[in-house]
Amino acid sequence: YSQVSSSTSACVDRRKLLISSLHAPFIAASVPFASAANLPQSTGADLSETGTIDTLFPIVAIKISVESINSQLVPKSGKLIPDECKSILKALQQNVPRDENDFKRIFDSYSTPVSYKQKFLDQNAFLVYYTKGFDGPGRPNIEDDAENNIQTQQYGFRNEAWSAMDDLYVELEYGQRSSDSDAGELAALVQKVMLALDAYLSLAPAADVEQASANLLRR
Numbered sequence: 282y283s284q285v286s287s288s289t290s291a292c293v294d295r296r297k298l299l300i301s302s303l304h305a306p307f308i309a310a311s312v313p314f315a316s317a318a319n320l321p322q323s324t325g326a327d328l329s330e331t332g333t334i335d336t337l338f339p340i341v342a343i344k345i346s347v348e349s350i351n352s353q354l355v356p357k358s359g360k361l362i363p364d365e366c367k368s369i370l371k372a373l374q375q376n377v378p379r380d381e382n383d384f385k386r387i388f389d390s391y392s393t394p395v396s397y398k399q400k401f402l403d404q405n406a407f408l409v410y411y412t413k414g415f416d417g418p419g420r421p422n423i424e425d426d427a428e429n430n431i432q433t434q435q436y437g438f439r440n441e442a443w444s445a446m447d448d449l450y451v452e453l454e455y456g457q458r459s460s461d462s463d464a465g466e467l468a469a470l471v472q473k474v475m476l477a478l479d480a481y482l483s484l485a486p487a488a489d490v491e492q493a494s495a496n497l498l499r500r
Contacts (some may be wrong), residue, residue, distance in 0.1 A: 304410055321389070321395065321436050324382050324385045324386040324389050325382070325386060326386045326389035326390040328389075328390070328394050329388065330390070331391055331392060331393060331394055332391065332393065334489050334492055334493055334496075336390045336391040337391050337485055337489055337490065337493050338480075338493045338496065338497070339376070339387045339390075340391055340481070340482065340493075341389060341490060341493040341494050341497060342376045342474070342497055343376055343377050343387070343478065344479075345376075345497055345498075346372065346373055346375065346376040346377055346475050346477045347373075347377075347471060347475055347478065348475065349372065350369055350372065350373060350471055351421055351468065351471045351472070351475065354371065354464055354467055354468040354471060355468065357464035358464055358465065359463070359464060360460055360461060360462065360463055360464070361456055361460075361462045361463070361467070362460055363456060363457045363458065363459065363460060363487070364457075365456075366453045366454075366455075366456030366457040366462050367457040369453055369467075370450075370453045370454065370457060370486065373449075373453070375448075377446065379450060381443055381447070384442075384443050384446065385439055385440075385443060388435070388439040388442070388481070388490065389439070389482060391436060391485075392430050392435040392436065392439065393432040394432070394434065395432060411491075431484060434484055435481060435484055436482045438477055438481035438484070439481060441477035441480065441481075442474065442477035442478050442481060444477075445470065445473040445474040445476075445477050446474050448470055448473070449467070449470040449471060449473075449474055452467055452470055453467070454465065471491075
């Protein structure tokens with residue numbers, strides 16, 4: 282009994298923390314170039330089809346699932362009953378993994394992989410810092426690289442999307458066990474997820490996103 286009570290208390294404490302942060306604005310921060318502190322860890326993603334519509338498809342499916350939940354919440358107000366939260370959870374889990382690694386793996390299968398140059402910068406971060414990226418007379422700064430910039434932005438927005446999605450899952454899981462989940466608070470959490478997903482997808486070719494969306498809607 283004490284273990285269950287402790288687990289419930291921890292869940293409630295985390296819920297209070299995330300609800301208190303709902304009014305904090307989402308900031309699509311400029312993600313710094315990958316360094317020793319922020320090179321992404323492998324999620325076991327298959328990197329053979331990065332940047333293709335096939336690997337973009339499940340990310341767009343996540344976005345459409347979240348948009349569907351948003352449309353359900355917009356007309357609601359006040360507290361949701363547990364069955365409503367349970368129904369939303371069930372719909373969400375059809376396309377959105379609950380596990381962090383599984384969620385991030387979907388994004389990594391599409392994202393630009395970490396390049397040899399990024400690995401070099403990571404392994405020589407101390408030298409790069411003190412030389413300010415100098416790579417020889419007449420040569421561009423070693424840290425200036427459009428591909429590396431895209432990768433680090435994708436990595437950052439992927440993390441933002443997971444953080445927001447995890448908060449949404451926590452609230453829904455709490456709501457299915459109680460009658461204290463507020464429709465407005467859930468809608469705010471959904472908006473944070475959508476902002477992060479939109480930021481990530483803004484880095485993909487618009488035509489590819491449209492095609493993936495059209496393919497999904499035809500299903």
